[in-house]
Each structure stands twice: as structure tokens, then as C-alpha cells.
Amino acid sequence: xxxxxxxxxxxxxEAAAKWYAQSALQMKDAQAMYDFSLVLFKGHGVKxxxxxxxxxxxxxxxxxxxxxxxxxxxxxxxxxxxxKTAVKYxxxxxxxxxxxxxxxxxxxxxxxQYPGKPTKNESAAFQHFYKASLLGHVDAIVETSxxxxxxxxxxxxxxxxTAVL
Numbered sequence: 001x002x003x004x005x006x007x008x009x010x011x012x013x014e015a016a017a018k019w020y021a022q023s024a025l026q027m028k029d030a031q032a033m034y035d036f037s038l039v040l041f042k043g044h045g046v047k048x049x050x051x052x053x054x055x056x057x058x059x060x061x062x063x064x065x066x067x068x069x070x071x072x073x074x075x076x077x078x079x080x081x082x083x084k085t086a087v088k089y090x091x092x093x094x095x096x097x098x099x100x101x102x103x104x105x106x107x108x109x110x111x112x113q114y115p116g117k118p119t120k121n122e123s124a125a126f127q128h129f130y131k132a133s134l135l136g137h138v139d140a141i142v143e144t145s146x147x148x149x150x151x152x153x154x155x156x157x158x159x160x161x162t163a164v165l
Contacts, residue, residue: 013044013045014045014046015045016039016045017036017039017044017045017046018045020032020035020036020039021036021046023036024036024037024056028059028063030059030060030063030064030065030068031060031065033056033057033059033060033063033065033068034056034057034060034065034067034068034071036053036056037052037053037054037055037056037057037060037068037071038053038071040052040053040056041053041075050079054075057071057072057075058072061089066093066096066097066098066101067093067098067100069089069092069093069096069098069101070089070090070093070098070100070101070104072089073086073087073088073089073090073093073101073104074086074104076089077090077104077108077113083108083113083114083115084115086104086108087105087108087114087115089101090104090105090108091105097135099132099135099136099137099140100132100137102128102131102132102135102137102140103128103129103132103137103139103140105128106124106125106126106127106128106129106132106140106143107125109121109122109124109125109128110122110125122147122152122153123153123154125143126143126144126147126153128140129143129144129147130144
């Protein structure tokens with residue numbers, strides 16, 4: 001949306017929110033529903049409305065928008081602290097190629113928040129970070145490089161040259 005201040009258009013958050021709302025509510029566009037849900041979650045240009053944001057996110061996800069499926073995982077992990085439901089959405093998004101969801105699964109393993117596995121699992125975290133890094137996730141690349149630099153995992157050799165590449 002150009003009203004965020006791109007390509008020579010002045011920044012006008014209220015106008016951006018208005019156009020997201022129109023596209024989401026009238027045209028039923030999945031991307032617009034997702035974008036509008038983020039605006040509603042954060043209260044950018046509109047009054048914060050978590051229930052409508054969740055409704056829009058769910059509708060976008062039901063239309064198959066992978067970002068929205070990952071977004072539902074984020075909602076359940078952040079707003080509800082329901083990691084079991086969050087993982088369900090993260091795994092579904094990951095199966096559909098979401099590098100963000102793969103990274104998020106790695107974070108849950110790293111922090112010992114993965115349901116049924118209450119301890120920190122750096123090996124599982126690394127595997128997810130590595131997969132996400134291959135898809136171009138910048139934070140995952142940094143995490144993967146850190147493991148290559150230190151080599152501090154069982155059965156994992158330190159390799160600083162690979163970390164730099």
C-alpha cells in the first residue's frame with residue numbers, strides 16, 4: 001500500500017488503513033484481509049481491535065494465504081500463550097513453504113516452548129533455522145551462522161568458513 005510512504009506518495013496511515021479495510025471487507029481479498037488484520041492488531045491508523053483482527057486473519061488463512069496461517073501461529077503464541085495451537089498453525093504454514101513459520105518453530109525449540117518438549121533443544125532449533133535460512137530468512141541465516149561459528153552442538157563441527165558464506 002503506497003500510503004505507507006513509498007514511491008513518492010506521502011505517508012498517510014489513516015488512508016492506508018481505510019484502503020485495507022475497503023479491500024478486505026468489500027472485495028474479500030486475502031492479502032488485504034491479512035494486511036488489515038495487522039493494522040488492527042497494532043492500532044495503526046485505526047483503533048486497535050483484536051477480535052476483528054483475529055477474524056480477518058482467520059478469513060485470510062481460510063483462503064489459503066500462508067502468511068495469515070503463520071500469523072495465526074503468531075497470534076496464539078503471543079496473545080494467548082497457547083503454544084500447542086500456535087505450533088499447529090506454524091507447522092501448517094511451514095508445510096506450505098513459509099520461511100517465517102519454519103523460523104518460528106526453531107525459536108520455540110530454542111526457548112524450550114515446543115509443546116510436549118519442555119526443554120531447550122538447540123539441535124532441533126538449528127535444523128529449523130537452517131531450513132529457513134535456505135529460503136532466505138535473514139534472522140535464520142544469522143542464527144545458523146552463529147552455530148557454524150561456535151560449533152557448540154553435539155555432532156556438529158565448527159566451520160567458520162561456512163558461517164561467512
